[in-house]
Amino acid sequence: MNEGRQYRGVRKRPWGKFAAEIRDPAKKGVRVWLGTFSTAEEAALAYDRAAFRIRGAKAVLNFPLAFASISENGSAVGHMENKRKKGREETAEEWAACDRGSSVSRCRS
Numbered sequence: 001m002n003e004g005r006q007y008r009g010v011r012k013r014p015w016g017k018f019a020a021e022i023r024d025p026a027k028k029g030v031r032v033w034l035g036t037f038s039t040a041e042e043a044a045l046a047y048d049r050a051a052f053r054i055r056g057a058k059a060v061l062n063f064p065l066a067f068a069s070i071s072e073n074g075s076a077v078g079h080m081e082n083k084r085k086k087g088r089e090e091t092a093e094e095w096a097a098c099d100r101g102s103s104v105s106r107c108r109s
Contacts, residue, residue, distance in 0.1 A: 007040055007062045009047030018043040022050045 011019045013036070020034035020043035034050055037043040044062040051059040052067050061067060 005040065007044035007047065008060065009034070009051070009062075010040055010043040012040070020044070020046045020050075022047055022054070024054065026054075 009020055009022050011021075013019055018037045018040045020037060021031050022034060023029045024032050032050070034046045035043070037046065045066070048059075048061045048063055048067065051061055059067075
């Protein structure tokens, strides 16, 4: 692990764990908790998943190459566009719940 690297959306806790959070523009920029992780890279990936789901291909990511194939085939972006067309836009909390393994039906679509 690279100790000097700061990742977007990641903070190091005093006891050594890494916390990830993101701001939700749909809720006036309120912070959404993504979780606590053992490594900075895991926390950065959690941030990237949430950022990509919220902002789509325009998201600024920590690891943009990890999401390049997703945006090219359109699966994740297409899913968000379909939800928007139906008049329902997910919030960052809903996406964070899906990332934590929630079995809610919206996570499976």
